[in-house]
Amino acid sequence: MQQAEPGDGAVFGFLTAIESPQHGLFGGYLVVDALGRPLEFHCTAPVKVSRAQQILYGPTLHGHLHGQQIGGALLAESKASPAVVLTDHDAMLHVRPHTKLPVALVRPLDGGEAPAGFAVGAAQVIPHAGDAADDAALRERLTALAIAVDLREPFDRIRAAIEEAQRH
Amino acid sequence: MDKPASQIRSLRAEALAIGPADVLPWGEVRIPRPPALRLPVAGTGPTVIRVELGLPRPTVTSYRFTPPDPAVPSGDRRAEASIPAADAPPQPSAARRTRIAPPRDVVKLSEKFFYLLQPDLETMLHTGKLEFPRQPFPFQLDGMAFLMPRHSAVLADEMGLGKSMQAISSIRLLVRSGEARRVLVVCPKGLVSNWARELADWAPELVVAVIEGDQPRRRWQWSLEDVPVKLANYEVLVRDRDLVAELGLSFDLVVLDEAQRIKNRSSQTNQAVRSLDRRRSWALTGTPIENSADDLVGLFEFVAPGHLSDRMAPKAMGAAVGDHILRRTKDKVLKDMPPRLNRDERIELTAEQRETYRRAEEEGVLRLADMGREATIQHVFELVLRLKQICNFDTATGESAKLDCLHAELEEVQASGRKALVFSQWVETLGRLEGSLGRFGALQYHGGMSTTARDEAIRRFKHEKKHSVLLLSYGAGAVGLNLQFSQYVFLFDRWWNPAIEDQAINRAHRIGAVGAVTVTRFLSADTIEERIDEVLRKKRDLSETILSQAGEPVPSGLTAEDLFALFRLAPPQHRAAA
Numbered sequence: 001m002q003q004a005e006p007g008d009g010a011v012f013g014f015l016t017a018i019e020s021p022q023h024g025l026f027g028g029y030l031v032v033d034a035l036g037r038p039l040e041f042h043c044t045a046p047v048k049v050s051r052a053q054q055i056l057y058g059p060t061l062h063g064h065l066h067g068q069q070i071g072g073a074l075l076a077e078s079k080a081s082p083a084v085v086l087t088d089h090d091a092m093l094h095v096r097p098h099t100k101l102p103v104a105l106v107r108p109l110d111g112g113e114a115p116a117g118f119a120v121g122a123a124q125v126i127p128h129a130g131d132a133a134d135d136a137a138l139r140e141r142l143t144a145l146a147i148a149v150d151l152r153e154p155f156d157r158i159r160a161a162i163e164e165a166q167r168h
Numbered sequence: 169m170d171k172p173a174s175q176i177r178s179l180r181a182e183a184l185a186i187g188p189a190d191v192l193p194w195g196e197v198r199i200p201r202p203p204a205l206r207l208p209v210a211g212t213g214p215t216v217i218r219v220e221l222g223l224p225r226p227t228v229t230s231y232r233f234t235p236p237d238p239a240v241p242s243g244d245r246r247a248e249a250s251i252p253a254a255d256a257p258p259q260p261s262a263a264r265r266t267r268i269a270p271p272r273d274v275v276k277l278s279e280k281f282f283y284l285l286q287p288d289l290e291t292m293l294h295t296g297k298l299e300f301p302r303q304p305f306p307f308q309l310d311g312m313a314f315l316m317p318r319h320s321a322v323l324a325d326e327m328g329l330g331k332s333m334q335a336i337s338s339i340r341l342l343v344r345s346g347e348a349r350r351v352l353v354v355c356p357k358g359l360v361s362n363w364a365r366e367l368a369d370w371a372p373e374l375v376v377a378v379i380e381g382d383q384p385r386r387r388w389q390w391s392l393e394d395v396p397v398k399l400a401n402y403e404v405l406v407r408d409r410d411l412v413a414e415l416g417l418s419f420d421l422v423v424l425d426e427a428q429r430i431k432n433r434s435s436q437t438n439q440a441v442r443s444l445d446r447r448r449s450w451a452l453t454g455t456p457i458e459n460s461a462d463d464l465v466g467l468f469e470f471v472a473p474g475h476l477s478d479r480m481a482p483k484a485m486g487a488a489v490g491d492h493i494l495r496r497t498k499d500k501v502l503k504d505m506p507p508r509l510n511r512d513e514r515i516e517l518t519a520e521q522r523e524t525y526r527r528a529e530e531e532g533v534l535r536l537a538d539m540g541r542e543a544t545i546q547h548v549f550e551l552v553l554r555l556k557q558i559c560n561f562d563t564a565t566g567e568s569a570k571l572d573c574l575h576a577e578l579e580e581v582q583a584s585g586r587k588a589l590v591f592s593q594w595v596e597t598l599g600r601l602e603g604s605l606g607r608f609g610a611l612q613y614h615g616g617m618s619t620t621a622r623d624e625a626i627r628r629f630k631h632e633k634k635h636s637v638l639l640l641s642y643g644a645g646a647v648g649l650n651l652q653f654s655q656y657v658f659l660f661d662r663w664w665n666p667a668i669e670d671q672a673i674n675r676a677h678r679i680g681a682v683g684a685v686t687v688t689r690f691l692s693a694d695t696i697e698e699r700i701d702e703v704l705r706k707k708r709d710l711s712e713t714i715l716s717q718a719g720e721p722v723p724s725g726l727t728a729e730d731l732f733a734l735f736r737l738a739p740p741q742h743r744a745a746a
Contacts, residue, residue, distance in 0.1 A: 027226065030285060035295040038233050038285040044226035056221055069223050077228045148295040149287060153265070160267070161284045168277050 004081045006101050010034050012145055013082035013101070014154040015074060016089050017066055018162050024048035026166075027070035028158035031080040036149035042074045043162055067094020075099050083141045086125070088155045093128050102131040102138060106151050121146035231278050233285075265290060266309040271318050272491040283317050296344050301369050304337065305330075305679070307501040312338045314494045319448045320472035322427070324495040327454040327671050328652075328678025329502070332363065335423050335452055336370040343374060343396050348420035348448070350396065354441065355425035357401040358615065358644050361623050363425065364399060371397075379404050383411075390415055402429055406440045418445035427451035430470055431463035441470050454674070455667040456493065461485060468492075498677075508677045509686045512701075514693050515569045521562040525695060528554055533735050548732055552696055559692035560597050560661055570660060570690045571604055577688065578608050581656050582636045587629070588656035590639050591672045593663055598639040601660070609634040614641035626651075640675075642668055652680040659689045662697060666704050699734050 014030045024046035031040040047070060054061055071092050075085065084102045087093065096103045105126040109119050117126035118135065120142045127138055142151065265288035270280040287295070289309050304312075311334035315321050323331050335353075342348035355363050360378060367376050379389045379400040386408055389398070400408075422444050424430065430438040430451075449471045457463045461482060468476040468489065476488060498505055517525060532551040536543045561568045574590065581588045592598055595614045602610045609632070611625045622644070629638045630653060638651070642663050654676040663669050669689075677685040691697050 032287075036287040036291055038282075040233070041231045041281055041285055042228050044228050047223065047226045049223070053221065053223065065223060069225055073225045073228050077230050079232075149291055153288070153291070156265075157285045157287075161281050164280055164284055165277060168280070 004075065004078060004099070004101060006081060006083060011039065011080050011082045012141075013075075013078070013080065013085040014158060015071055015085050015087045015092055015095065015103075016155050016158050017070055017092065018159055020046060020166065023166065025065065025070065026162045027066075027074050028162050029071075029074035029078060029085075030154050030158050030161075031078060031082055032149070032154060034145060034148065036145075036154065038157075040078055040080050041158075041161060042077045043158075043165060044070055044073060062091040063094035066091035067096070068098055071095030072098040075101065084138055086142075086151060088152065096128045096130055103128045104131070104138065104142075106155075108152060120151060123151040125151070231281050233282060264306060266306070266313045268313045268317050274317075289313050292341060296341070298337075298340060298344075300337070304333070305501070307496055308334050308337075311494060311496075312341070315450060316341060318450070318492070320475070320492050321449075322451045322453065322456055322467065322471055322489070322493040324453055324456045324493050326495070326497045327674030328498060328681075329496060330679055331452040331454070332366050332425060333370050335425075335450065336367055339397065339421065339423070340371040340374060342421065348396070350417075350419045351398070351421045351423070352419045352444070352446075353397060353399045353423045353425065354402055354405055355399070356429065357403055358619070358622065359425065359649075360399060360401050361619060362649065367397065367399070379408070387411060387415075390417060402437050402440075406436045409440045409443060413443065416445075419447070421448040421450065422446040423450045423452065424470065425452045427453040427467055427470070428455050428458055428463065431458065431466040433462075433466045433469055438466060438469065442473070454671060456495075458665055458667050464489065502679070505679070506677075506681045506684045508673070509684055511686065511688045513573060513688050513690050514698075515573055515690055516693050517559065517695070518562070518567045518569050520565045520567050521558060521569060524562050524564050525555060525558045525692075528558055529696075536735065545732075548735065552700075552734065555696040556661055557594070557597075559695050559697050560592070560594070561600060570692070571601070573690065574601075574658060574660065575605070577656075577658065578605065578637060582608055585633070586636070586656060587651075587654040588637050588658060589651060589654050589672075589676055590637060590658045590660055591642055591663075591669075592639070592660040593642050594661070595641055597660065598641060601639050605637055605639075608637045610637040610639055611635050612639045613644060614639075615644040617644075640672070642672055649675045650678065650680070651675040652678045653682065655681075655683055655685055657685060657687045659687070662689065662691070662700060662704075664700075664704075696734060703730050703734075 010033060012032055012034075014032065015028070017025055017027045019025055025048075026046050027044040029040075029042045030038060032038055047065065049057075049061065049065065057064060066089060071087075072095055075095065075098070082101060084104055085095070085099070086104055086106045087095075088106050090105060093103055093105055104117070105128075107124045107126065109122050109124045117124055118139050119125070120139065123146070125138070125142055127135060131138070145151070267288050268283050268286050270283040274280055274283070286292070289312060292298075293300075308330055311323060311325065311331075315323060315335065315338040323334060325331050325334075339348065339351050339353075343351070353363060353367075360380070364376060364378055367374060374397050375395050376397045376399055377389050377392050377395040379386055379398055381389075386404065390408065390412060392398075405412075422441070424441060430441055432438055451467055451471050453467070456467055461480075462478050464485065465476045465478045472492060475492075476485060480488065516522075529551075532554065536547060536551065539547065557563065560570060578588060590601065590610075592601070595616050598612050598614055602612055611629050613622050613625045617625070625638070626649070629635045629651075638654070652675075657673050657676050659669060659672070663672070673685070673687050677687075691701055
């Protein structure tokens, strides 16, 4: 499937995963417009990792699972060209080698020592190391989005939708 | 013959092997090849276990949503464009997020996702740049989140909690999102100007057409296409039922205010609203059940046809309507609302009034007794009305103990610079009161006045200090008016149903009330008024019973049996059976 190219700033992607002790790991990807309204939503069937896989993948498991398997599969299904894909899950940053889209981690701004990245509204945005050169452009786009939407909030929607899917 | 020596030398090594040998005629010795022995030196190889390291790619399910196509006037499309950060207002606080939950009757996962994936209401209001005359209360945002996703909804908040504001704000959001382009609001005639004012306050960008005037004008108004909201009263709707059908009008949303108007399924009003072609049906009422569970069935014939039947048990009915009705009471959602202080003023009739009353009751009861099985509910009703009127004013002398008491109370109200509302069920009583309360600047407000005259009375009462008292009829003044600047309410006589009295009281005791509201209910001692009060007191909680599914409901209005019992008479059918 053809990989999406970064868009002009009017569309944003939110990518996360939810661990269910019963079913395994679910991935969700929400694409919203500049006002935070949903345009696309993609979610995966649960992925369950065996004990052997855990041992043999060792510390590389989470990156492979979140980044390549789940994140890669979700982004491949999307027809949107977001300006950036935001995730609240560290391991999801491993999706970056599998997409042409810039990827950044979103964390709550806790008032402690400023980590890498930059603050947007109530969130700290930490771009993927490979995208650091585009910091200024990314910051501008996300600031425009943050006027409408708290950057942490769409992840709650994804979680609510995945929980609903599990009940369905 | 001997074999040459050179040939003998060519004997191969295996020929030297042990074993019986054949000597060929030319001397060559042929020795048979010994059997080969295989010795298992390496042993059995290990079993190979294949571990699947390559994790399979998970299946992905995708949903796509149509981007909204807002139907707002062009001047309001600012929100759609990208907003320069410098102009931007601050983000809504993350402390509270009101989510729009999918209704229970939504089955398809894609539709559930549509609601679950929407931004929270605070974000929608923020991004839509929707300005309000004041910040909605959190429970009002909950009300909007309840209404917006529902095609069948009853907002049954207690009076004074802002049902119309919640409905208007929800309409506004639906129009903004392109989910509604044609909305019809239907309300009682006396509230049309009130609704027009509230729409202008809470949704200033929405163009509203008030359907009124003669038939050609109304035809033109109904036909207007670029008007998102049309406002009509119930009488106009009944009159124009055929016209609406002829024009083939369909609505994305129909909102009924004071929807208890349609509780009677056989009424023309009920049939007219049910005949409307519509996608969403919302009903606003503080009293979804006034008298019996049948009221709710009548209401749901509009909201969700076929959803309820009058054969359902109260608990089953409660369960069936649970997801369609939202009801909040002031004591639950407005902890810091000024208190409502209730006083029952037990008033002794004057001597002349008492004598007139005694004669009227004795004669009336005797007449009913003489009529025997011929006595009807109408006869009893007439006697009750006659006695109640005497409790207000002595029909012989014009004396009134209640008026004397009211006079004294109003002195205090006027002296403190406050305002008071006085309710009566008779326009005639209001006229008499106005004549006697001239020094308090008493104004009247009732259904016999034109809409313009009523609006003018409200304006003067609100803005002119010399008018301390507004005299209202229960019929016209009990619904839809916002008179929260009044701190005193007097019920000069009692209505038949406590729900109507509550509506009247809540004209003053509502959001925006600046202080405690004192409610004084006049009751003439040892009269029919006390007996009615006693009956009604026992029946006040019907609505809550059904709405909370907390047991068997009882009717709250006066039944035929109740009326006959006021005079210790059995109703005709019982007497017949006896």
